[in-house]
Amino acid sequence: MSGARVLVVEDDPDIVDYLSFFLEDEGFEVATAGRCSVAQEMMDEYQPQVVLIDALLPGKSGLELLVWLRRDPRWCDLPLVVVTGNDQLLEDDCQSYLGAHEGVRGPDGVLGKPVDRATLLAVLEKLLDQTPVT
């Protein structure tokens, strides 16, 4: 997926570094945001083709960002992948949080930490294949 723009929303600087290096090594173009608000500001300018969101973020949670993106007609079809350390927690959160936001589609992919690199690549490629290149 040469050149596809990925926005990584993650608060841990170590993981931000690691994912940036890895995705760039694999030919993606990467931008990072440590907080939801920063990610929201970057959307217009960066125009990502896929967003990787950490479920647990300081301030607003990753799920709030997901709902915000899904509700915006400009980003509602954008592939969103949630990364979490606690699959059960995310499942419960998703159900209760998205349940409270009717009509909002859940994440297109969920990846557990530690992220398996091959799986991450497979998920990104599959999602980008389905999306018309902008």
Next chain:
Amino acid sequence: MEKVQISVPKPKAELESQYHEYWEEMPCYLSVHDRDFRIVDGNRRFREDFGERLGQYCYKVYKGRDDVCPNCPVEATFADGKNHPSEQLLTTMDGRDVPVMVHTTPITDDSGDVVAVMEMHTDIGEVKRLQTLLQRSQERLAQLFEEVPCFITVQGPDRVIQHANRKFRETFGDPIGQNCFKMYKHREEQCLVCPMQQTFDDGQAREHEEVLFTKDGEKLNALCTTAPLHNADGEVEAVIEMSFDITQIRELQSQLASIGLLVGSISHGIKGLLTGLDGGIYMVNSGFKKDKPERVEKGWEMVQRNVERIRSMVLDILYYAKDRELLVEEVDLAALVADFQEGIEKKASDADTEFEIQIADDTGLFPGDPQAIRAMLLNLLENSLDACRMDKDKNAHTIRLGIQRDPQWVVIEVEDNGYGMDQETREKIFSLFFSSKGIKGTGLGLFISNKIVDKHGGTIVVDSELGRGTRFEVRLPLVASPSIKSEEIVQ
């Protein structure tokens, strides 16, 4: 009983024969006694059970005695002409004991003198047997009520305890005349939700869980059941309440829940550490491959940092698991800080953060557990480092450790201008298994730090604002708190 007058004019022969038949057939022992206690007449039932004994002494016939019985009712009736009812035990000629109710009637002559006494013995064997049975079953019920291994009370509509069993009295004290809410909860007024009141109102049994306090102030978790006691008209006259002590079950449950949370929290933390290690290793490997030494260095730092996190996580878990007692000695805080200063400075500079230490000259010595205090300080400082590392809004970050002394306390401040906390996080930080660090936290660190300060008889407060930074203030008493026993202090 009225004296029976024997009329001088003799009754007619049929009448006499009719009365004689009544006498004969009376379903009790009838006998007539003279002044010498000899039996001068007896009816059929008397003869059947005691034989043809006319002319013999009544005490011999009825009781096999050789002299007059003490408190003889016949003697008393001869003396005052009145009935002297009493309970007696007779022995029939075949050796059977018959409990009887005795009534005596004087028989007078024309001048009104008592010439004989008639004794009527009614067999009360069946009544006696039932009485004994009733008494036994009452005793048995009372014993059951007393010995049931739960707390039982019976309350009237005024909420006053009428009865209570032994376990209740032993645990809560003598309740008679007291209100249930006073005895069970040391309250001065009725509980807001009173299941007993509800049972009085609708006659339905209730089950509920309560926290009760014993007479010694100990807390008990109890499962309480109320049930109505109806009177003959079907109205609820009283309510019985049975409470089972489930404190141990609740403690066990909460321990199990804690263990469950701990396991969840640890596995969560380990996943985060694995991500960090995995990322670090990837960066080292790919950095070598692509010949990018900065990447290798960055990756290696990640590996080191995560190994350090594993170390402190394991220490936290061990501390939590053991809940060890303080080992108190005279602590020199300045020396203690000097001991770990270099390590923290290195970590701070790695995170581009300045680390300032301000220790007043007069901090001196105070009683405490140096290892525990060290763990607490490192925990606060590492939290500050994480908060600075996470904060991308400021260009420069500083952590300040300040130690000074006031008349009663050693005051330790750990201050940073890192990420800060919102109100919700601030309120929860000392809770077990609460972590604001997402995947990197176990929620043990501040819980344990708080516990350490608490064991020293000190206080810990936090002041924080999202985006501005955080300030912890720990106060440890200069004089050993009563919770630290004096013999624990190693001189």
